[in-house]
Amino acid sequence: MTLQLKDPGLLKTQAYIDGQWMDGSVGDSFEVTNPATGDVIARMASVGAAETRLAIEAAHRALPAWQAKTAKERSAILRRWHDLMLAHQDDLALIMTSEQGKPLTEARGEVAYGASFIEWFAEEAKRVYGDVIPTFANDRRLVTIKQPVGVVAAITPWNFPNAMLARKAAPALAVGCTFVMKPAKETPLSALAMVELAERAGIPAGVLNLVMGDSASVIGNELTGSPLVRKVTFTGSTPVGKLLLKQCAESVKKVSMELGGNAPVIVFDDADLDQAVAGAVASKYRNAGQTCICANRILVQDGVYDAFVEKFTTAVNALKVGNGLDEGVTMGPLVSERAVREVHGLVEDALAQGARATTGGSPDSRGACFYQPTVLTDVNRDMRVFREEIFGPVAPIFRFKDEAEAIAMANDTEVGLASYLYTRDVGRVWRVSEGIEYGMVGVNEVGISSEVIPFGGIKESGLGREGSKYGLEDYLEVKYICMGGL
Numbered sequence: 077m078t079l080q081l082k083d084p085g086l087l088k089t090q091a092y093i094d095g096q097w098m099d100g101s102v103g104d105s106f107e108v109t110n111p112a113t114g115d116v117i118a119r120m121a122s123v124g125a126a127e128t129r130l131a132i133e134a135a136h137r138a139l140p141a142w143q144a145k146t147a148k149e150r151s152a153i154l155r156r157w158h159d160l161m162l163a164h165q166d167d168l169a170l171i172m173t174s175e176q177g178k179p180l181t182e183a184r185g186e187v188a189y190g191a192s193f194i195e196w197f198a199e200e201a202k203r204v205y206g207d208v209i210p211t212f213a214n215d216r217r218l219v220t221i222k223q224p225v226g227v228v229a230a231i232t233p234w235n236f237p238n239a240m241l242a243r244k245a246a247p248a249l250a251v252g253c254t255f256v257m258k259p260a261k262e263t264p265l266s267a268l269a270m271v272e273l274a275e276r277a278g279i280p281a282g283v284l285n286l287v288m289g290d291s292a293s294v295i296g297n298e299l300t301g302s303p304l305v306r307k308v309t310f311t312g313s314t315p316v317g318k319l320l321l322k323q324c325a326e327s328v329k330k331v332s333m334e335l336g337g338n339a340p341v342i343v344f345d346d347a348d349l350d351q352a353v354a355g356a357v358a359s360k361y362r363n364a365g366q367t368c369i370c371a372n373r374i375l376v377q378d379g380v381y382d383a384f385v386e387k388f389t390t391a392v393n394a395l396k397v398g399n400g401l402d403e404g405v406t407m408g409p410l411v412s413e414r415a416v417r418e419v420h421g422l423v424e425d426a427l428a429q430g431a432r433a434t435t436g437g438s439p440d441s442r443g444a445c446f447y448q449p450t451v452l453t454d455v456n457r458d459m460r461v462f463r464e465e466i467f468g469p470v471a472p473i474f475r476f477k478d479e480a481e482a483i484a485m486a487n488d489t490e491v492g493l494a495s496y497l498y499t500r501d502v503g504r505v506w507r508v509s510e511g512i513e514y515g516m517v518g519v520n521e522v523g524i525s526s527e528v529i530p531f532g533g534i535k536e537s538g539l540g541r542e543g544s545k546y547g548l549e550d551y552l553e554v555k556y557i558c559m560g561g562l
């Protein structure tokens with residue numbers, strides 16, 4: 077099946093190294109399939125260690141000239157990249173839905189979200205200030221300057237094939253770093269289309285490189301092992317993040333890690349129940365549950381538990397499951413058959429231990445990658461759905477008695493990315509927001525993501541923040557200069 081793009085030039089299947097589109101040296105390839113239909117969309121060049129090394133060397137060579145541009149010059153180029161992404165929003169969304177599965181409206185939203193990081197950091201990088209420090213000795217003057225860390229390697233997942241790359245590439249390029257990216261092999265086409273637009277925007281050869289391949293670890297070893305790479309930024313699973321951290325330790329690289337979550341949505345007795353139901357459904361079933369900030373555990377206070385379950389189940393039954401390209405579809409397939417098996421394993425574990433499905437509970441007959449939107453009650457902390465990141469359209473609804481128990485349940489996990497609470501009590505808003513161990517808290521709101529906010533987690537959810545004024549710091553080094561002999 078070929079994609080009907082307005083601009084067929086956006087469909088790229090080769091790696092991009094030093095401004096050249098390239099196949100792997102041994103001619104290896106891998107396929108990208110549409111999870112809604114199982115159709116093969118494209119056959120991709122698969123590159124390995126040698127090509128990854130070329131990409132790193134190209135980024136290293138490109139660094140001095142890119143760094144020497146003024147922030148305003150880099151900003152103008154990035155601004156063009158942003159504009160081109162929006163101008164091609166329809167094509168980029170079509171490519172994304174076809175390889176990833178999310179409904180077209182969500183894909184369009186992600187393209188705009190990704191582009192917003194490029195606009196934001198193009199603007200922010202013009203305001204990277206150093207300091208003049210009051211001196212400790214009269215014959216000396218003290219200043220700091222901020223400089224780009226150097227060559228950055230980015231490894232990104234398939235759930236947000238555009239935005240996860242944009243929010244790493246934008247701050248890196250804006251401050252003068254050069255970049256080698258490895259997208260997930262499930263969704264390389266979105267990343268490649270972005271690279272094509274970057275080239276059209278005038279990003280010079282070597283500044284932005286893309287490698288992809290059948291073996292993530294071969295490319296990953298090269299990126300983390302190279303002394304030329306000064307920073308690795310990763311979004312993905314906690315186990316792979318830990319592995320990359322270990323690999324980066326060898327050459328003491330800077331790292332940013334955006335890893336797994338286990339987000340609680342805490343609904344108190346005094347919450348606006350309709351608002352809480354709408355928020356919890358939106359947070360849980362967006363991208364078919366495949367986001368790291370998706371509601372993972374819904375915690376509901378005794379007094380409203382039954383009413384919440386009833387309203388929530390009704391809302392879930394109203395979701396329209398199908399091919400993301402079809403009109404009106406609100407939930408697409410999961411990314412792969414393996415994902416369906418993993419999600420079903422979690423559901424079977426819960427059901428075997430006494431949980432009850434008020435709706436769903438099985439793979440969906442629409443296709444191999446579809447799973448029914450599922451709601452589980454009678455769940456407890458011994459079940460895998462309490463501890464593990466579900467990454468699918470399954471909502472376990474747990475019961476709690478009081479605020480202290482809710483906080484204890486929310487914190488009973490090694491990860492701490494996003495969390496949400498619904499209550500009208502302003503004192504409780506503060507107590508709970510301060511008491512739960514998460515990097516982000518949504519109060520009566522689940523739509524918390526934006527380029528203007530610091531996105532990131534604590535505990536095993538990661539290191540660093542993406543977006544906002546803080547997002548630049550991860551791509552900068554502070555240099556102290558002491559001027560003496562005055």
Ligand code: ADP
Pocket residue numbers: 231232233234258259260261292293294295296297311312313314316317319
């Ligand atoms: P998921 O389970 O969501 O696919 P992963 O952490 O496995 O999450 O994947 C996120 C990204 O990490 C992808 O680009 C994947 O190819 C990459 N990846 C997986 N294993 C490794 C590895 N050993 N070294 C480097 N990158 C890896």
